[in-house]
Amino acid sequence: MTTILVTGGTGTLGSLVTARLRAAGHEVRVLSRHAQPYAVDLRQGTGLDAALAGADAVVHCATTPRGGDDTAAGHLIEAAKRAGVPHLVYISIVGVDRLPLGYYKVKRKVEGMIEDSGLGWTVLRTTQFHDLVLTILQTSAKLPVMLLPAGVRVQPIDTAEVADRLAELVAGPPAGRVPDMGGPEVRTLPELAGAFLHATGRRRPVVPVRLAGMAYAGFRRGLHLTPDRAVGKGAFEDFLVTRAGRPGR
Template sequence: MTTILVTGGTGTLGRHVTERLRAGGHEVRVLSRHTRPYAVDLREGGSGLEAALAGVDTVVHCATSPRGGDEKAARNLIGAARRAGVIHLVYISIVGVDRVPFGYYRSKLAVERLVEDSGIGWTVLRATQFHDLVVTVLQGLAKLPVVLLPARVKDQPVDVTEVADRLAELALDAPAGRVDDMGGPEVRTFDSLARAYLEATGRRRAVVGIPLRGAAYRAFRDGGHLAPDQAVGKRTFDEFLKGRFAADVTRR
């Protein structure tokens, strides 16, 4: 039986990875900032991290924060993992981190390089954005009377449970390096995703595309974050919305 540590194990992705690994009979430790017995802030490291890694064979690194600190967290994790004798480090990244000059993407790419240079057997999977994230963004935008979107930008959302399935599979295999990207089943304009969300939630809003400036916007507009040749996901955004907001539809 393999002992696996999942960082960010209570998060959107990590909790699904944990469930799948445990269902396979593996011992899984969940590391997060607030969940005992392995409540650890990776940015600080320390004895709690060393204890969490003791006897661990594989680490699935899902912990991340758009607010910063991912590189410091990765350095602490990798150093402690080396000392603990971990043999496989699996990292979830984002499609386009090497093509889109966006701050958070640059941080994810830097962590990829730390993983590659760690001296530990490694696997990196890049995925497109989760359905959940697209909905979170649209929920915020729809608070205004008009939904303002970056013009001419497309997205390819993927279901988080499908990414969790793939990560769990990779964690149980030998280190594979950079594996094929994982994209959702459809590439759609962002305004079509917004209209689908508004319909699913019964909101009435105008949707307006706003041209933006900057290298990051141009890269998103040019599809640097998409993986149309790796559209391996099955669950569409519309199917996700139907499941997520079924109760709202029933009440209308």
């Protein structure tokens, strides 16, 4: 039986990866700050040596846009090297090497740290999850008018499909940078807002707003998209149905 660690294993993606690995018969250790018996603070590096002892692989899903992912990854990599872990799988984002966004720059830095670690590694980049798009739309819909970035398209993918792919990758040998995963369609934000409003029974005017900055310009150019790798199956409307048809009313 293979022992696999999942960092961020209680999160949106990590919990799905954990469920799939356990269903496949693997022993899974869920790492988060509050999960027992492996309560690990990645930013401080506490608890890692015990959690990694005897592990065959790690799926690194833990992340935060508030910063510190590189520090956390550094602690994880060093502990994995001490434990002799042969395979580290990392989930990243399409466009981290092209978009001048702080969070993306850190994600790309972590990719480089893993590539240079001396560990066996696999990196998968995906487009934005349906969950993220839903959160953006729910936040915008709290106002009488939905204000959305003008000219921005997205290619959202089902988190469950990403979890399937990560579970497959970690069960295999280190594969380096594997092909990207993109959602099935490139859609405009107003299109997705229309689907959201219909599913939730709301009415809101949708107003595109032009923003400033190089990151916004990159999103307008579609640097976060991978239309040639539109391998996802579940459309955003399908995802809304799974959320009882009326998410976040």
